[in-house]
Amino acid sequence: MHVRIGVISDTHGLLRAEAEQRLAGVAHIVHAGDIGRPDVIAGLRRIAPVIAIRGNVDTGQWAERYPDTKMVRLGGRSIYVLHDIHELQLDPVSCGVDVVISGHSHRPRIEIIQGVLYLNPGSAGPRRFNLPVTLAILELTSGGLRPFIHHLGSASID
Structure with missing residues (x-):
């Protein structure tokens, strides 16, 4: 078994062409909130089925269809998805969660705590502060979880 999942967050209304290219071939895409505009999800759906949650900038009628969290x-x-890791209200270990995906901080993170993978793909939207523009690919294999952070080029819209 080998499943590749694209993980993206904090697009803030911008779906970069390089992000689309990097996500090509994944089986699913998880968007961890701060989508920004509904056409971002439409663009991602052209690549693979999308699981998305609402972030703090996702307001208005279009955003109401997205939950705050998703298992x-x-x-x-x-896999448990929420926007802000500081709002995590369940214990992943006792709930049998293998992966916690979050966004919000715009800082990429791969960390294993008590056997649970915490993955933040960083921000794939407009560049903010001096933080990198990134997304993640998570490979689920029979041998385990293999997360990768991919830096998107700085030549595109910043």
Whole structure:
């Protein structure tokens, strides 16, 4: 078994062509909030099925269809998605969660705590502060979880 999942967050209304290219070939895409505009999700859906949650900038009628958090099962793994890791209200270990995906901070993070992978893909939207523009690919294999952070080029819209 080998499932590739694209993980993106904090697009803030911008779906970069390089992000679309990097996500090509994934089985699913998880958007961890701060989508910005509904056409971002439409663009991602042209690549693969999308699981998305609402972030703090996602307001208005279009955003109401997206939940604040989502528990999903992909590739036999339990994945919990929320926007701000500081709002995590469940214990991933006791709930049997394999991966916690979050966004909000715009800082890429790959960390394993008590056997749970915490993955923040960083921000793939307009560059903010001096933070990198990134997304993640998470490979689910029979041997384990393999997360990768991909830096998107600075030649595009900044």
